[in-house]
Each structure stands twice: as structure tokens, then as C-alpha cells.
Amino acid sequence: MILLSDEEIRVGGKPLDDYLVSVAILFNQGKDRVILKGRGNNISKAVALYNALKNRMGEALELVDVRIGSEDLRGKIVSYIEIEVRRAY
Amino acid sequence: MILLSDEEIRVGGKPLDDYLVSVAILFNQGKDRVILKGRGNNISKAVALYNALKNRMGEALELVDVRIGSEDLRGKIVSYIEIEVRRAY
Numbered sequence: 001m002i003l004l005s006d007e008e009i010r011v012g013g014k015p016l017d018d019y020l021v022s023v024a025i026l027f028n029q030g031k032d033r034v035i036l037k038g039r040g041n042n043i044s045k046a047v048a049l050y051n052a053l054k055n056r057m058g059e060a061l062e063l064v065d066v067r068i069g070s071e072d073l074r075g076k077i078v079s080y081i082e083i084e085v086r087r088a089y
Numbered sequence: 090m091i092l093l094s095d096e097e098i099r100v101g102g103k104p105l106d107d108y109l110v111s112v113a114i115l116f117n118q119g120k121d122r123v124i125l126k127g128r129g130n131n132i133s134k135a136v137a138l139y140n141a142l143k144n145r146m147g148e149a150l151e152l153v154d155v156r157i158g159s160e161d162l163r164g165k166i167v168s169y170i171e172i173e174v175r176r177a178y
Binding site: 042044048050068070079081 | 127129130131132136137139140155156157158159166168170
């Protein structure tokens with residue numbers, strides 16, 4: 001279930017550190033759940049982002065769910081991953 | 090839980106169709122669970138493989154679990170995904 005307080009980070013072409021900062025800002029804003037989403041080749045990067053977060057936050061970061069599938073993006077079918085994480089404190 | 094009858098498909102540099110054939114062979118051999126594993130940039134390809142399988146098999150393919158994390162591969166920390174699927178019939 002997607003809660004109203006969820007926020008999604010769309011992982012794209014920017015350096016990984018940019019997304020780390022984006023997630024940190026959301027947590028600092030009081031969001032407790034964040035979804036890391038990657039499509040196509042950025043799926044690997046979304047997993048790398050999760051690992052970088054886990055490496056820094058340790059027990060404070062909880063993996064809630066990992067969803068994979070495909071979706072229609074402007075007429076093209078693309079693979080995606082949604083990694084739902086929670087700040088556990 | 091990893092059952093003894095599990096088989097792992099390591100997704101690497103080969104064309105996607107090669108892995109589709111490998112999974113089909115395992116199911117035909119009577120394996121009911123298969124793990125699609127990808128590391129680093131091949132994580133995206135493992136998800137693409139799942140979607141290609143799902144597209145072909147429909148309801149006959151069930152997504153059991155998706156695990157992500159990092160592991161030590163000859164001294165280098167790499168991200169991985171393990172997609173566990175089950176033939177549902």
C-alpha cells in the first residue's frame with residue numbers, strides 16, 4: 001500500500017550522490033517512507049542507491065518492499081523497479 | 090527459504106533470449122523454482138528477463154520474492170538482485 005506520506009525518488013542520469021542527498025532531505029523533512037524508482041538501465045542504479053543508503057544508515061534504514069514489472073512509458077514498454085524503504089528509528 | 094530444488098540463472102553478457110531458453114529448460118526439467126540473479130549493470134537485465142518471462146508465461150509464472158543487496162565479489166563490493174520465480178501449475 002502506498003501511503004500518502006510516500007515520496008518517490010526517480011533515479012536517472014544524475015550522479016548517485018545527488019540522489020543520496022535527495023533521500024536525506026526527504027527523511028529530514030519527516031517523511032518516513034521513500035520509494036526509489038528506476039526504469040530500464042537505471043534499475044541497476046536504483047539498487048546501487050539502496051546499497052549506498054543502507055551502507056550509511058545501517059539499522060536506521062529498513063527495506064519494506066521491492067517491486068518489479070514493466071509499464072508503458074509514452075508507448076514504449078519499459079522495465080522498472082520500485083524499492084520502498086523506511087526510516088526505522 | 091532456498092529449497093534444494095532451486096536453480097539459479099546468472100544473468101550476464103549473453104543475449105536475453107539465451108537466458109529465456111535456460112529458464113525454459115529448467116522448468117521443463119521439472120524445477121518449480123528458479124532464481125534470476127544479476128550483479129552490477131546486469132541487475133537491469135535480470136528484471137528485463139523477468140518481464141520477458143512474465144510476458145510469455147502469464148499466470149503460469151509467479152513472482153515469489155525479490156531480494157536486493159550487496160556482496161563481496163573477489164574483494165569488490167557489488168550490488169545484486171535475486172528474483173525468485175515459480176512455475177505455478
